[in-house]
Amino acid sequence: MRNLVPILTVLAAIVGIWWLAVAPMNIRPALDIAERGGAVVVPEGSVERRNVSAFKLMLDNRAYVAVGYDLKRPRLPTPAQVGEEFWKTTGAMVAKGRAWSKRSLIYHAWVTLQSTLWGFFLGTTVGILGAVAIVYSRVMDRSVMPWAIISQTVPIVALAPMIIVVSNQVGIEGRGVPKAIISAYLCFFPVLVSMVKGLRSPTEQQLDLLKTYSASGLQSFFKLRLPASVPYLFTALKIGIAAALVGTIVGELPTGAISGLGARILIGDQFGTPLAIWSALICAAILAGVLVSAIDIMQRVTLRKMGFVS
Amino acid sequence: MIWIIGILVFWALAWAANVRLVHSAYADTTAVRIAVPVLFGITIxxxxxxxxxxxxxxxxxxxxPSQVLVVFAQSTDLLWVDFVQTVLKGALRGFLIGACAAFVVALLIDRSVFLTRGLLPIGNFVAALPIVGVAPILVNWFGFDWHSKAAVVVVMVFFPILVNxxxxLRETDAMQRDLMRTYAAGYFQTLLKLRIPAAMPFIFNGLKIATTLALIGAIVAEYFGSPTRGMGFRISTGVGSLSIDLVWAEIFVSALVGSAFYGVVAWIEKxxxxxxxSQRQAK
Structure with a gap:
């Protein structure tokens, strides 16, 4: 809680800088509009203005700076405009009872969330199973681990269109499955690495103790290695869910999807509606925050129940 | 049918060879350490x-893959042009600018406890956000050429490096800082001789995360508009015009570049x- 004041101060500073930056960013379109409306602008003509710096334009045309704060298609929208657009596509839609309409961000967030959770589930499962195999088999350790690292250096966006082409041809309908595969690809690695660390975290002494109890391999896995790896698992899950969301949005961006937050960004770009892009970005940020906090809460509750000191 | 049986036999043989290698007396030699994953890759x-x-x-x-290799060999000129546009111009410049900016900002933040407390949680949060989404906005601001790609890369790599x-910089403990005090070391001396060296493992952790992000950012930004060259441009038009083998050649290049980039940073880290x-080796 003692961090609250500094965080709020920094947030306020960011919004302040954002608000101030709107003026120089939007001065050119603002002057174009003012000139078309019959106002006298120095220098005249948008071609003339191209070589004049934004700050000089602001000084010479002080009366029209305010126009930049109320553009329909701003280069940089004000925080208030983004907030308004975000409210129009979420809260106001709910109030009208159209939360699931295609124009509502709640619908698109839900589409993205589904793929994210499927990808997260898939990636986590692969990561945990891979970690178990790596810990118990030296061959797997030596042959798979280097490729797991290399797999993450391959930019997934390069592969994303191919994954969609292949899964389309194999006969998978819709975009849910390829998106989930892409997010699983980004999500499995942190889980794999942390689980390998976690499953190896019991000390030699602890393993020996279980041997003196004549515990079987399976017993020592479930009673010692698995519980010992839980703190590592949760740390990885927090990274994993954020990575899964990034993967889903990347999967929606270059592929001509029509629903989902990434698709909203893409469509906003194609139709030249920057406000739609910004509100989709805010929505994605909120979604990321909610998902990470949800896992954080699960982590706290589980670790306390298991008796780890927190 | 002969192909299927052939690959199954090859798979079994390669796996058996790996098992023997790993359990042999030479398991810990460098040659075997490299041979085992290479054999696994060849199997795939x-x-x-x-x-x-x-x-x-x-x-x-x-x-x-054989056909991809042929296409790769045939179109090296094209791939080189794309490589220069996306990697050297977009990703690398953005990476350098972003890394330097993050480093300088981190030093400034570090001077104030208040800022550290306020910015660290926000930076952590932003590092988890899907920042790739800003690509269309930045392409709109900075135009189609490499400038916008570098800008996307800067934004993407900035926060992981900053947070790390x-x-x-907070890694040094009170004892070490007290020791520097007893040496009568000033702020900059302490920073240069103690705190930055102590921060290096963290900084390199951030840099290694950023290598992948830099390539992702540069390629995604090209999907939103680029001159008629670049890896992202080639991939998106290649999928449309069904020259899939060229797309796979680009993917091959990007995998190679990504691994090499990561490898170079890891080598410098070492x-x-x-x-x-974590870097010490038993002799």
């Missing part, structure tokens, strides 16, 4: 080749943080 390529040929998969869906550097327990 052979499986791919065999499955594609055995099941007669159309080249428009998934070309066999700030955390690293030179710089040779003292760190």
């Amino acid at each position: 390529l052979v499986l791919w080749e065999g499955l594609v040929r055995g099941f007669g998969v159309s080249q428009i869906i998934l070309p066999p 550097t700030v955390q690293g 030179r710089v943080t040779f003292w760190h327990p």
